[in-house]
Structures are given as structure tokens and as C-alpha cells.
Amino acid sequence: MLLKDAAKEFEFNCKCRKLSDKTIRNYSKLISYLLEYLKNKHMVLTLEDVRPAYIKAYIMELQEQGKKPQYINDQIKAFKVLFRYLYEEGYTDSILTERIKNVKMPKTIIQTFTEKEVRAMVDFYHGQSYMQLRDKLMIMTFFDTGIRVSELIGMKLSQIKEEYIIIYGKGNKERVVPKSPMLSKWLFKYINTREHFFEYRHVPENVFLSRNGRPMTTEAIHRVLKIAGKASGVNQDIRVSPHTCRHTFAQMQLKNGLDLYSLSRLMGHSNISITQRYLEGLKDDEVLRACKATGILMNI
Known part of the structure; x- marks a missing residue:
């Protein structure tokens, strides 16, 4: 063959x-x-x-x-x-790559945003116009749900439920992510503004749309984040991007005591070993604080 x-x-x-x-x-x-x-x-x-x-x-x-x-x-x-x-398919008698191992990866600490930086970025867009509300809500959604940029771009209005959002991830796999009351509040404000902004136009069902009524692009979303990051004085060593928001979500969830298996499901990871990378960025005192909150004797 x-x-x-x-x-x-x-x-x-x-x-x-x-x-x-x-x-x-x-x-x-x-x-x-x-x-x-x-x-x-x-x-x-x-x-x-x-x-x-x-x-x-x-x-x-x-x-x-x-x-x-x-x-x-x-x-x-x-x-x-x-x-x-x-x-x-029967084309070979054995898997030719069966004994081929991955190259050893160097351990890298994932740099994430601080709580102060998260607050500053969320608060940067504060107007009541469609564009201001859209940009604010995109940043809030990244930090509140940990979803990928492609998942945010493809998100439809029908995926938003009262207490959670249905996400279609890699390979179109479906998962459910909870949303906070704060995100629900701003979603309500944004969707009302969105309806009025496009009242006389036929637009896609995508939650986030450009000024012209088209689905957002990855480049446009990166730009929204970079503007907010620069204005908020984010540490220059941190890459301001949707993926860093995702990393921040994961590490903060672990700090707050969420278990690794639940986090893996929320992130849409196919393997828990992928999720384990986020543990490496946690400091000892952060692990200790999380353990205190989830200690067995104090929670029975």
C-alpha cells in the first residue's frame, strides 16, 4: 500500500x-x-x-x-x-509506533494572572454600549468558565441555561460548565443589549458577534484581552491571552479546593495527566490553604 x-x-x-x-x-x-x-x-x-x-x-x-x-x-x-x-484496519501486523516513546518535556511553571489583575481586567470595560458589554462579558466568561477561545466563538444562545452553559469542545464533545450568579447577571444585561443592537438585522445565533453581526475571530478576542491587560498593568512576563485566562481559572479552582478529576471534566481534558500540569504552578502555602478548607475532620 x-x-x-x-x-x-x-x-x-x-x-x-x-x-x-x-x-x-x-x-x-x-x-x-x-x-x-x-x-x-x-x-x-x-x-x-x-x-x-x-x-x-x-x-x-x-x-x-x-x-x-x-x-x-x-x-x-x-x-x-x-x-x-x-x-x-489490518494493513499491518503490528503497531509500528508501539515502542516509540515521547520526548521528555521540561517542567515549566505556568504564569497566571493574580486576583488583582483579574479584577482589573474585568472592570476595564465598563460602559453600557453593546461593544463595551460584549468585551467585558467575554473576559468574564473566560475567567468564570475556563473555556477555550474556539468554544467561546462557537457558543450559541441556546447553549446558555439557567445555572450552566453547554460547551462543545474538541471533537464536538459535549460538557457542562457552571456559571456564577455574577456571570448570569451580566449575560442577562448583554443579551438584552445585543437584541436591541441587532434588532433589525438577521444575525447568527452566536452569543458574541462583531459590530457587523459576524462571529468573533480569534484575533479580535486576543486584541480585546491585550488592550485590557495593558491598561490594567498586568505583569509584562505574563502572556495576556485566552489560554492564560484558562490557566488562571484552573489554578484558582485548585487553590479553592476543587479536586483534580472535577477540574479535568470542567476543562474538557481527554486525560487527567493534562490537568495535572496546573498543579505545578501552585505554591506550598496555596496548597496548605486549600487543604485546610477541605480537611476531613473539619468537614464531617
Whole structure:
């Protein structure tokens, strides 16, 4: 079987599984790098001629080129998904990547916003116009729910319930995130203003829309956050972005005593090991305070 045909069939399978377009594009791009390497370095064009040693050699070459561990591990993940699919379809007698390990990742402490910075960013947009309310509510939603920027962009009015929001995450997986009374209050104000602002126009059901009635873009949301972060005097070492809001949500939930398994569900993580990264940023005194609040003898 030609490797290019195997890659194409795998892509069709990803579409059947309803993976996001972004995930499919990423898999296809990373797999194409391996196929190009196998062709140029080992003159391998068919699946039958692929050897695990060739894949390992490619990974070593990436390391020698100074590629970051996360970048290399993203490639390994794509290869593993591909070769597992080919094995399950009966094209190979074994999973060619079964003994290939991820590259060791350096431990990095996730820099998050302080409570003071969160308050300042939320309070920065304070007008009653549609744009001011929209920008304020987007920031509030990030901090109150920990959702991804793509989830916020795709959120529809019908997903907002009285005490929670239904979120459709990666792979269109559904999860429920609670919303605070504070967020509910501002959502009510915003939705009323939104209805009046677009009263005579047909617009999408997306909660957050541009001035012209189109769904928000990632770039526009980043800009809203950066303006608020700069005006609020956020530490220059912190990257002001929706993902940092998500990190802040996770760490503050852990500080307040939420267990790791519940947090993992709220974040929409496929594996709890992903959620565990947020523990590394907690300081000893923060862990101690959380333990006091959740101690067994004081809560029975």
C-alpha cells in the first residue's frame, strides 16, 4: 500500500470521526513531514517497507535540529494515531509506533494572572454600549468558565441555561460548565443589549458577534484581552491571552479546593495527566490553604 494512499484514507477516517478541521489539517501536515523524510532518506514509498527504526531516526533528526520537545511530541502523537488506525484496519501486523516513546518535556511553571489583575481586567470595560458589554462579558466568561477561545466563538444562545452553559469542545464533545450568579447577571444585561443592537438585522445565533453581526475571530478576542491587560498593568512576563485566562481559572479552582478529576471534566481534558500540569504552578502555602478548607475532620 502506498504511504500517500494510507495517509489519505486516514484523513477520510478522521472526517468520519468528526474531528475538527483544525485537528485534521494538523495531523495531515505532520504526517506529510514523516512521509517526505521516509521518501528522501530511506527511499520508502510503501507501508510494507516502513520500519520503526526509520521513525526513530526521524525523531532523532528533529532533536538534532533543536526542535522543541512539544513540537516533536505533537508529531509522535500524529504518527501513533495513524499507525494504530492502519493496524486496526489490518494493513499491518503490528503497531509500528508501539515502542516509540515521547520526548521528555521540561517542567515549566505556568504564569497566571493574580486576583488583582483579574479584577482589573474585568472592570476595564465598563460602559453600557453593546461593544463595551460584549468585551467585558467575554473576559468574564473566560475567567468564570475556563473555556477555550474556539468554544467561546462557537457558543450559541441556546447553549446558555439557567445555572450552566453547554460547551462543545474538541471533537464536538459535549460538557457542562457552571456559571456564577455574577456571570448570569451580566449575560442577562448583554443579551438584552445585543437584541436591541441587532434588532433589525438577521444575525447568527452566536452569543458574541462583531459590530457587523459576524462571529468573533480569534484575533479580535486576543486584541480585546491585550488592550485590557495593558491598561490594567498586568505583569509584562505574563502572556495576556485566552489560554492564560484558562490557566488562571484552573489554578484558582485548585487553590479553592476543587479536586483534580472535577477540574479535568470542567476543562474538557481527554486525560487527567493534562490537568495535572496546573498543579505545578501552585505554591506550598496555596496548597496548605486549600487543604485546610477541605480537611476531613473539619468537614464531617
